[in-house]
Amino acid sequence: MTLQLFYTPDISPHDKVYVLNEEESKHAIRVLRLAEGHAVYLVDGKGGQYRGIITHAHPKRTAITIEDFKPDYEKRNYYLHIAVAPTKNIDRIEWFLEKATEVGIDEITPIICEHSERKEVKPERLNKVMVAAMKQSLKAYLPKLNETVKLTDFLKKDGEPQKFIAHCANGEKRYLTDGIKVAGRYVILIGPEGDFSVPEIRLAVEAGYMPITLGSSRLRTETAALVACLEAAIGNR
Amino acid sequence: MTLQLFYTPDISPHDKVYVLNEEESKHAIRVLRLAEGHAVYLVDGKGGQYRGIITHAHPKRTAITIEDFKPDYEKRNYYLHIAVAPTKNIDRIEWFLEKATEVGIDEITPIICEHSERKEVKPERLNKVMVAAMKQSLKAYLPKLNETVKLTDFLKKDGEPQKFIAHCANGEKRYLTDGIKVAGRYVILIGPEGDFSVPEIRLAVEAGYMPITLGSSRLRTETAALVACLEAAIGNR
Numbered sequence: 001m002t003l004q005l006f007y008t009p010d011i012s013p014h015d016k017v018y019v020l021n022e023e024e025s026k027h028a029i030r031v032l033r034l035a036e037g038h039a040v041y042l043v044d045g046k047g048g049q050y051r052g053i054i055t056h057a058h059p060k061r062t063a064i065t066i067e068d069f070k071p072d073y074e075k076r077n078y079y080l081h082i083a084v085a086p087t088k089n090i091d092r093i094e095w096f097l098e099k100a101t102e103v104g105i106d107e108i109t110p111i112i113c114e115h116s117e118r119k120e121v122k123p124e125r126l127n128k129v130m131v132a133a134m135k136q137s138l139k140a141y142l143p144k145l146n147e148t149v150k151l152t153d154f155l156k157k158d159g160e161p162q163k164f165i166a167h168c169a170n171g172e173k174r175y176l177t178d179g180i181k182v183a184g185r186y187v188i189l190i191g192p193e194g195d196f197s198v199p200e201i202r203l204a205v206e207a208g209y210m211p212i213t214l215g216s217s218r219l220r221t222e223t224a225a226l227v228a229c230l231e232a233a234i235g236n237r
Numbered sequence: 238m239t240l241q242l243f244y245t246p247d248i249s250p251h252d253k254v255y256v257l258n259e260e261e262s263k264h265a266i267r268v269l270r271l272a273e274g275h276a277v278y279l280v281d282g283k284g285g286q287y288r289g290i291i292t293h294a295h296p297k298r299t300a301i302t303i304e305d306f307k308p309d310y311e312k313r314n315y316y317l318h319i320a321v322a323p324t325k326n327i328d329r330i331e332w333f334l335e336k337a338t339e340v341g342i343d344e345i346t347p348i349i350c351e352h353s354e355r356k357e358v359k360p361e362r363l364n365k366v367m368v369a370a371m372k373q374s375l376k377a378y379l380p381k382l383n384e385t386v387k388l389t390d391f392l393k394k395d396g397e398p399q400k401f402i403a404h405c406a407n408g409e410k411r412y413l414t415d416g417i418k419v420a421g422r423y424v425i426l427i428g429p430e431g432d433f434s435v436p437e438i439r440l441a442v443e444a445g446y447m448p449i450t451l452g453s454s455r456l457r458t459e460t461a462a463l464v465a466c467l468e469a470a471i472g473n474r
Binding site for chain 2: 074095099102103104136137138139175177215216217218219220223226227230231233234237
């Protein structure tokens with residue numbers, strides 16, 4: 001029997017019974033054909049995982065009796081913020097968000113760079129992709145999607161204690177796995193299809209960003225962003 | 238100006254001039270609008286990278302004069318064979334092949350397992366995806382796609398010196414980055430959506446496969462396969 005997981009951002013640890021909204025109730029009863037007595041998971045997207053049993057299988061207001069609550073479910077020991085230039089073909093960033101949610105990410109900021117071909121994204125659509133990925137991979141944390149900003153404005157922010165920029169231009173670079181402090185907080189910049197411009201790289205370095213390489217291969221934007229997530233995971237084992 | 242790369246498996250290091258076939262000539266002249274004097278790269282898929290100049294821009298037989306030849310272009314120091322159960326939705330395996338070609342893979346075998354929902358793949362389509370990814374990422378090696386086989390038959394082969402199986406069942410496991418010998422040859426088994434069955438895992442261990450974990454997250458088949466490629470790359474730095 002496949003485990004079913006629902007995203008219920010308004011659930012609270014005090015709840016003894018939680019009633020799914022109309023859309024989720026319909027999905028649970030009409031599509032998944034869940035019945036009374038069926039065990040399900042509810043997650044709040046902030047680390048809270050609830051295990052419950054369907055006690056009223058109603059297609060508009062299905063009631064779930066909560067039996068167990070785990071806070072900070074599978075909390076990682078590091079915090080990862082990726083600031084990435086949206087790809088021209090938005091499918092590629094959606095793919096990145098799906099995979100990053102699976103392997104571990106906390107925060108994403110779409111950044112507009114000098115060489116960006118795409119200047120805007122639809123956050124609703126991207127959030128939907130992440131919710132689906134969170135459910136699929138049975139996680140309890142939903143990554144936070146920030147508003148799209150210009151790189152030059154992003155660089156003015158304080159950001160995280162450890163800052164990195166992945167670029168393909170010449171210059172001295174480290175591997176992310178060698179550069180990160182374990183159990184730290186990181187922000188990593190990933191450029192657009194045409195890479196960061198040289199002035200952008202200089203600005204980032206002046207703002208405290210350490211240049212890194214993600215290996216010798218030329219990687220697409222979304223691949224580079226995912227490789228950064230994986231390197232952070234491996235560097236924190 | 239974007240670099241243009243053509244896949245020309247029949248080119249040889251002795252060629253002074255290479256003539257693109259009709260399809261590639263048409264693409265070069267009519268679609269990419271390349272003209273005489275334009276620099277292009279040709280790769281043979283076996284590590285040979287040729288730099289040339291268009292000396293006859295003909296839409297049916299474009300001639301390229303070879304100016305430089307590099308054998309073993311960007312050859313990696315390890316050999317990676319991934320044997321992976323094709324996903325129910327074939328897009329997901331195509332995606333894996335694209336990304337794996339970018340980050341580094343040598344050989345792929347589709348394997349049919351007890352829990353496989355998909356029992357066959359179309360090799361032409363998958364090869365096409367890998368050729369496109371090789372061109373996009375300016376590589377000179379085309380990964381080798383083997384015929385689809387049953388896992389039980391695959392386990393009877395000698396395989397590579399270092400053998401691994403990534404599974405989600407209980408038991409002692411290592412990280413791939415800790416288990417691999419640097420600059421070695423590896424084969425890694427990645428299971429279907431429902432994972433390997435317990436008898437399959439036992440058979441693999443009896444055949445010399447070392448159980449590994451790809452981290453604490455539940456990963457989709459294609460994500461797990463790509464994570465394995467990245468761990469091999471990182472473990473070989």
